[in-house]
Amino acid sequence: MRILLIEDERLIGDGLSVGLGKLGFSVDWFRNGEEGAAALDLAPYDAVLLDLGLPGRDGLSILKDWRARGLREPVLILTARGEVEQRVHGLENGADDYLAKPFALAEVAARLRALIRRGHGRLSRVLVRGRVSFDQTSRTAALGGRGVALSPRESGLLELFLLNPNQVLTKSRIEEKIYAWGEEPQSNAVEVHIHHLRRKLGQDFIRTVHRIGYIMDDHGD
Numbered sequence: 001m002r003i004l005l006i007e008d009e010r011l012i013g014d015g016l017s018v019g020l021g022k023l024g025f026s027v028d029w030f031r032n033g034e035e036g037a038a039a040l041d042l043a044p045y046d047a048v049l050l051d052l053g054l055p056g057r058d059g060l061s062i063l064k065d066w067r068a069r070g071l072r073e074p075v076l077i078l079t080a081r082g083e084v085e086q087r088v089h090g091l092e093n094g095a096d097d098y099l100a101k102p103f104a105l106a107e108v109a110a111r112l113r114a115l116i117r118r119g120h121g122r123l124s125r126v127l128v129r130g131r132v133s134f135d136q137t138s139r140t141a142a143l144g145g146r147g148v149a150l151s152p153r154e155s156g157l158l159e160l161f162l163l164n165p166n167q168v169l170t171k172s173r174i175e176e177k178i179y180a181w182g183e184e185p186q187s188n189a190v191e192v193h194i195h196h197l198r199r200k201l202g203q204d205f206i207r208t209v210h211r212i213g214y215i216m217d218d219h220g221d
Contacts, residue, residue: 001024001025001026001046001047001112001113001116001156001159001160001177002025002026002027002028002043002044002045002046002176002177002178002180003020003025003026003027003028003045003046003047003048003049003112004028004030004036004039004040004043004045004047004048004049004073005017005020005027005028005029005030005048005049006029006030006031006033006036006037006039006048006049006050006051006054006059006062007029007031007049007051007054007078008031008032008051008053008054008055009051010031012051012078012101013029013031014029015105016029016049016105016108017029019105019109020105020108020109020112021180023105023109023139024136024139024152024155024156024159025109025112026156026177026178026179026180026183027180028043028045028180028181031054031055032054032055032056032057033054033055033056033057033058033059033061033062034056034057035056036050036054036062037057037062037065037066040066040071040073043176043181044173044176044177045073046073046074046116046119046177047073047074047075047076047112047115047116047119048073048074048075048076049076049078049108049112050062050063050075050076050077050078050095051077051078051079052077052078052079052083052086052090053080059077059090060086060089060090060093063075063077063090063093063094063095064093064094066094067093067094072119074096074097074112074115074116074118074119075094075095075096075097076095076096076097076098076099076108076111076112076115077090077095077097077098077099078098078099078101078103079098079099079100079101080100080101083100087100096115096118097111097114097115099111110137113125113136113137116163117136117163120163120164122163125137127159127162127163128162129161129162129165129216130205131143131144131202132158132162132201132202132205134155134158134159134162136159139152139155141155141158141201143200143201143202148200148201149200150197150200151196153178153189153193154193154196154197154200156177156178157174157178157190157193157194157197158197158201160174160177160178161206161214161216162216164216165216165217166215166216166217166218167215168209168212168213168214168215169213169214169215170212170213171190171191171213171214173213174190174213174214175189175190194206194214
């Protein structure tokens with residue numbers, strides 16, 4: 001899952017970027033409000049972490065503009081402890097949730113996953129398709145109840161397909177979702193990861209749509 005992080009405090013931004021990366025997220029981090037606001041038009045983000053006090057342009061202004069333009073990516077706002085009025089304004093202007101600083105990395109990850117699941121009409125942290133299940137919190141997969149070892153990139157790819165069943169995903173779309181800016185995948189990386197998933201979860205689990213992309217549909221159940 002790809003996350004847009006707009007946070008000017010270097011210590012917090014670095015901690016979130018590195019920490020969330022280790023928890024299965026691909027994170028693009030911007031410290032300037034104007035640059036961060038423009039980034040939402042450049043990549044298919046699953047959710048946004050938005051600080052309100054930013055140089056260049058404040059977070060509330062960015063949020064208002066996104067919602068006025070019809071952009072519906074889930075937004076988790078970050079505020080300093082005690083800024084109740086800012087949190088209220090954020091929620092009233094389209095934010096989906098908020099966290100007061102300081103916060104625990106595990107809670108940030110949990111709230112992000114909950115917002116993303118909600119956007120896909122899911123409630124449980126365990127995503128299930130046929131005999132395959134994936135726990136978003138523990139990052140563990142199972143086939144027929146038996147654990148399956150996956151690499152971090154394979155886990156991200158599996159999660160992407162489970163959140164988007166019956167949807168054809170092009171190779172470029174997959175790359176945009178599981179790689180952040182600065183990460184350059186090899187030309188055949190997606191094909192290799194899908195080959196490994198098929199070998200571990202079943203050849204029919206992900207189907208190739210000729211010259212278009214890949215789909216996890218009812219044929220793989």
